[in-house]
Amino acid sequence: MNALEIRNKFLNYFKSKGHSIIPSSPLIPENDPSVLFTTAGMHPLVPYLLGEKHPAGVRLADYQKCLRTVDIDEVGDNRHLTFFEMLGNWSLGDYFKETSIKYSMEFLTKELNIPIEKLSVTCFAGDNDAPRDEETARIWKENGMPEERIYYFGKDDNWWIAGETGPCGPDTEIFYDTGKEPCSKDCNPSCGCGKYVEIWNNVFMEYFKNPDGTYSKLKQRNVDTGLGLERINMLLQGKETPFDTEIFKPMMDKLQELAKEDNIASRRIVTEHLRSSMMVIADGGKPSNIDRGYVLRRLIRRMIRHLNKLGISLEKLEELIDLDIKILGEMYPELVKNRDNIVNTIVEEKDKFVKTLENGEKELIKELSKLKEKNVDTLSAEQVFKLYETYGFPQEVTKEIAEENGFKIDLENFDKLFKEHQEKSRLGSEQKFKGGLAEQNEQTIAYHTATHLLHKALQIVLGEHATQKGSNITTERLRFDFAHPQKVTKEELDEVERIVNEQIQRDLKVTCEEMSYDDAKKSGAIGLFENKYGDKVKVYTIGDFSKEICGGPHVEHTGVLGTFKIKKEEASSAGVRRIKAVLIK
Numbered sequence: 001m002n003a004l005e006i007r008n009k010f011l012n013y014f015k016s017k018g019h020s021i022i023p024s025s026p027l028i029p030e031n032d033p034s035v036l037f038t039t040a041g042m043h044p045l046v047p048y049l050l051g052e053k054h055p056a057g058v059r060l061a062d063y064q065k066c067l068r069t070v071d072i073d074e075v076g077d078n079r080h081l082t083f084f085e086m087l088g089n090w091s092l093g094d095y096f097k098e099t100s101i102k103y104s105m106e107f108l109t110k111e112l113n114i115p116i117e118k119l120s121v122t123c124f125a126g127d128n129d130a131p132r133d134e135e136t137a138r139i140w141k142e143n144g145m146p147e148e149r150i151y152y153f154g155k156d157d158n159w160w161i162a163g164e165t166g167p168c169g170p171d172t173e174i175f176y177d178t179g180k181e182p183c184s185k186d187c188n189p190s191c192g193c194g195k196y197v198e199i200w201n202n203v204f205m206e207y208f209k210n211p212d213g214t215y216s217k218l219k220q221r222n223v224d225t226g227l228g229l230e231r232i233n234m235l236l237q238g239k240e241t242p243f244d245t246e247i248f249k250p251m252m253d254k255l256q257e258l259a260k261e262d263n264i265a266s267r268r269i270v271t272e273h274l275r276s277s278m279m280v281i282a283d284g285g286k287p288s289n290i291d292r293g294y295v296l297r298r299l300i301r302r303m304i305r306h307l308n309k310l311g312i313s314l315e316k317l318e319e320l321i322d323l324d325i326k327i328l329g330e331m332y333p334e335l336v337k338n339r340d341n342i343v344n345t346i347v348e349e350k351d352k353f354v355k356t357l358e359n360g361e362k363e364l365i366k367e368l369s370k371l372k373e374k375n376v377d378t379l380s381a382e383q384v385f386k387l388y389e390t391y392g393f394p395q396e397v398t399k400e401i402a403e404e405n406g407f408k409i410d411l412e413n414f415d416k417l418f419k420e421h422q423e424k425s426r427l428g429s430e431q432k433f434k435g436g437l438a439e440q441n442e443q444t445i446a447y448h449t450a451t452h453l454l455h456k457a458l459q460i461v462l463g464e465h466a467t468q469k470g471s472n473i474t475t476e477r478l479r480f481d482f483a484h485p486q487k488v489t490k491e492e493l494d495e496v497e498r499i500v501n502e503q504i505q506r507d508l509k510v511t512c513e514e515m516s517y518d519d520a521k522k523s524g525a526i527g528l529f530e531n532k533y534g535d536k537v538k539v540y541t542i543g544d545f546s547k548e549i550c551g552g553p554h555v556e557h558t559g560v561l562g563t564f565k566i567k568k569e570e571a572s573s574a575g576v577r578r579i580k581a582v583l584i585k
Helices: 003-016 043-049 097-111 134-142 229-236 249-258 264-282 291-310 314-328 333-337 339-373 381-391 395-404 411-432 442-462 490-505 517-522
Strands: 059-067 083-092 119-124 150-153 159-161 166-177 196-209 215-228 468-473 478-483 510-516 536-542 546-549 563-573 576-584
Touching: 003 059, 003 083, 003 097, 003 229, 043 083, 043 215, 059 264, 083 097, 083 229, 083 264, 097 134, 097 166, 097 196, 097 215, 119 134, 134 150, 134 166, 159 196, 166 215, 196 229, 215 229, 249 264, 249 314, 264 291, 264 314, 264 333, 264 339, 291 314, 291 339, 314 333, 314 339, 333 339, 339 381, 339 395, 381 395, 381 411, 395 411, 442 468, 442 478, 442 490, 442 536, 442 546, 442 563, 442 576, 490 563, 510 517, 517 536
Parallel strands: 119 150
Antiparallel strands: 059 083, 083 215, 119 166, 159 166, 166 196, 196 215, 468 478, 478 576, 510 536, 536 546, 563 576
């Protein structure tokens, strides 16, 4: 059984249990400032977990493309990935623990034919905030799980919350026994020795964590589950690492064939980062020096460094991209569709990085000349780190050139500086997720509605080509990217602002209808990010002014928005402009 077959089995199974199959959302989230990328299946469903009605109903299932950036520097070992696929099923106020556990057990043992002896589960041990989850343990036993393979752990292991506040609750995790020898007589799913591998997490959202740290019961109880595709694929095939499966192995073999100097960690980095970069670019990502653009740049440049390390000509990049499209095209048709853009973006970034490396080498030679004049024979850790941070110049290249010129480098202290840098990056990435579900509040909902007014006003003033290319909303402002070939004049911006404020003053009613995607398009609704819509969609209409397909939520009438003020207009990328604006109440 391969990954695509597992995915299809999952979707077909949950379809047979009354779940609507919804499409994967793009890796680049719409209107969600709390994360750089979609990192879990629940992110696109935030409004519905909070009580919004989903057009597809109360039982949903999908596969979701995810990207997590916290462990980029760990990729190269035998398990870490940045891009991965999460299979998920949801109950939005419908079934709860009993049905969820029954479905999970049935799918694993009947559909995937995993012997029950291979499975163990964990439950929440209880604390002052919530009781021990005896109910979940009882349901597992009723579904055939022996008591000795049911474990209890605390909040760190078996409690889920997206941010600091918001919907949360106990979860139950399902582990697969790899058959390795136990690390000790107390070996269990929490020890991390490799004997037990977590494959599925069922979250039972029945609490709300309040800003004061207390917990209250939710009116709508939800189930949110996630099953990692690459991981279950590896285990079912009896492979040691994901890189031994059909998703990665053809690329790993090709790199080995091309390498002048083989290194398995470098081959894993190239294989993983190339796949991740292609997926981000296919969903609209572009390399830059900030936020998600910087992550993409890091992925591409780290991949190029390791191609160099393997001794593989960078002229082979296009051939490698085409090989990945051949491997992954059936699973991700968007790669085939966006092939030329993927090639152009990666090759262009490669050319920029080659120049960066040239500049870094020139700077290094200058530094070495200064040290020679001072009769110093060691390049300091700070100098090595500056070359890395400023020029992206790899420390192993610095070491090689320094030694060729008779110098040593302070690698020990460089490693300390690098670890501090990693920790800051990790904290920054985690901070992006800090808001989580709690980020959806009165102010962000107001800004979300304002983007609809802005979008329509731009099309009135600039023309119908001024379509949305992305947006980012915080509690302080909105940022809106749109297609336009040149700078917007002050007169045009003044007119856009006037039109938006006119619609706010008209206090237009905001209404929502559910209809098929085709009917929505026929009705004149604007459809953005078309690949993410399912059979039924929500259409938000603002009076006689605007009609868009959107997940919501929105204000009930425009009069509550206040005064709309454009603060800045600038270039975002080629052919795309960006407006930053605020609402003043």
